[in-house]
Amino acid sequence: MKAITQDAYGTTETLSYSDVPMPVAGSGEVVIRIKAAGVDPSAWHLMTGLPLVGRLALGLRRPKIRIRGWDAAGVVDSVGAGVTRFAPGDEVFGTVPGSFAEFACAAPDRLQHKPVGLTFEQAAALPTSGMTALAGLRDAGHIQPGQQVLIIGAGGGVGHLAVQIARHFGAHVTGVCSGSKTAMVQALGADRVIDYTRETITGSYDLILDMAGNRPLSEVRALLTPTGTLVLGGGENGGRWMGGTDRSLRATVLSPFTRHRLRALLVLPKPETLTAVAELAASGALVPTLDRTFALPDTPAAIDYLATHHPAGKVVIAVA
Ligand SMILES: NC(=O)c1ccc[n+]([C@@H]2O[C@H](COP(=O)([O-])OP(=O)(O)OC[C@H]3O[C@@H](n4cnc5c(N)ncnc54)[C@H](OP(=O)(O)O)[C@@H]3O)[C@@H](O)[C@H]2O)c1
Numbered sequence: 001m002k003a004i005t006q007d008a009y010g011t012t013e014t015l016s017y018s019d020v021p022m023p024v025a026g027s028g029e030v031v032i033r034i035k036a037a038g039v040d041p042s043a044w045h046l047m048t049g050l051p052l053v054g055r056l057a058l059g060l061r062r063p064k065i066r067i068r069g070w071d072a073a074g075v076v077d078s079v080g081a082g083v084t085r086f087a088p089g090d091e092v093f094g095t096v097p098g099s100f101a102e103f104a105c106a107a108p109d110r111l112q113h114k115p116v117g118l119t120f121e122q123a124a125a126l127p128t129s130g131m132t133a134l135a136g137l138r139d140a141g142h143i144q145p146g147q148q149v150l151i152i153g154a155g156g157g158v159g160h161l162a163v164q165i166a167r168h169f170g171a172h173v174t175g176v177c178s179g180s181k182t183a184m185v186q187a188l189g190a191d192r193v194i195d196y197t198r199e200t201i202t203g204s205y206d207l208i209l210d211m212a213g214n215r216p217l218s219e220v221r222a223l224l225t226p227t228g229t230l231v232l233g234g235g236e237n238g239g240r241w242m243g244g245t246d247r248s249l250r251a252t253v254l255s256p257f258t259r260h261r262l263r264a265l266l267v268l269p270k271p272e273t274l275t276a277v278a279e280l281a282a283s284g285a286l287v288p289t290l291d292r293t294f295a296l297p298d299t300p301a302a303i304d305y306l307a308t309h310h311p312a313g314k315v316v317i318a319v320a
Pocket of ligand 1: 090119132153154155178213233234244
């Protein structure tokens with residue numbers, strides 16, 4: 001089968017469109033025929049091995065997992081011994097290591113049945129970004145109906161889903177994005193949209209989800225109510241060693257000494273969170289917007305596009 005492989009950290013030039021052996025479902029595993037795979041900034045982090053602190057988990061000298069990709073939607077091809085939740089032919093989505101491939105192996109608890117109303121491309125856009133948006137607002141942010149909620153990076157992969165989820169929870173939503181995305185963010189349900197390239201962010205917010213990560217902590221905290229909550233979800237600024245985690249670490253250390261709740265967001269795949277994302281999508285409350293779809297051999301171009309073009313919503317690889 002074909003897959004996007006990588007044997008050394010680096011730019012997209014280190015990626016190859018290669019022939020690799022078909023995966024075989026071991027005990028407790030599911031093999032999926034991939035229909036579509038989601039691309040998010042983690043694809044760039046896994047490819048470059050940056051920030052360097054991440055290599056402690058990803059592989060010190062080279063990536064431990066040779067095939068790139070993480071989010072996927074597809075059809076169950078075979079199941080190993082002991083798997084009862086899924087059967088061949090089921091349409092699924094979830095986090096699947098090595099999803100930039102024609103087939104990949106996954107743990108059943110990382111999968112959910114694909115909501116029928118979504119295409120495979122839409123479903124592949126959801127796992128990591130949807131879980132991040134939900135965990136940021138619900139678990140870290142303790143979102144409540146009627147709250148004033150600010151989402152910075154509201155036109156991006158996580159942010160555009162967070163706008164919809166915050167609305168679903170009954171919040172009054174203000175989205176911050178650049179000019180070309182204001183219409184999309186408004187259409188997704190934001191009550192107010194701020195084009196940060198033209199105006200200063202104003203207001204006082206009970207909860208801020210910052211997915212852009214490039215403003216000083218003091219500047220974002222100044223937008224909180226006296227006991228408001230700031231959830232720091234992202235950021236590509238920072239040095240080679242710590243990257244965007246630097247600001248989040250400082251916020252975590254500071255939090256016990258202020259009336260603000262400052263929370264760093266690190267989202268790991270959880271079955272319950274993926275189930276909740278699937279239910280939101282099935283109810284129609286959460287619909288991913290796709291900016292652009294690439295074919296599997298063009299995955300390097302997709303990763304470059306995400307890093308340089310500030311897409312509106314999500315970038316997806318259509319595999320089959
Ligand atoms: N903590 C976690 O567990 C976790 C999980 C997933 C992702 N992340 C991180 O979260 C970040 C966002 O992820 P994503 O998938 O949403 O990425 P994305 O699709 O690239 O979106 C980032 C958004 O930020 C906006 N932005 C950039 N500069 C901005 C500024 N100065 N002010 C306001 N908005 C600005 C960008 O578009 P415009 O400038 O055009 O509006 C873009 O829409 C990344 O750093 C990613 O690594 C963290």
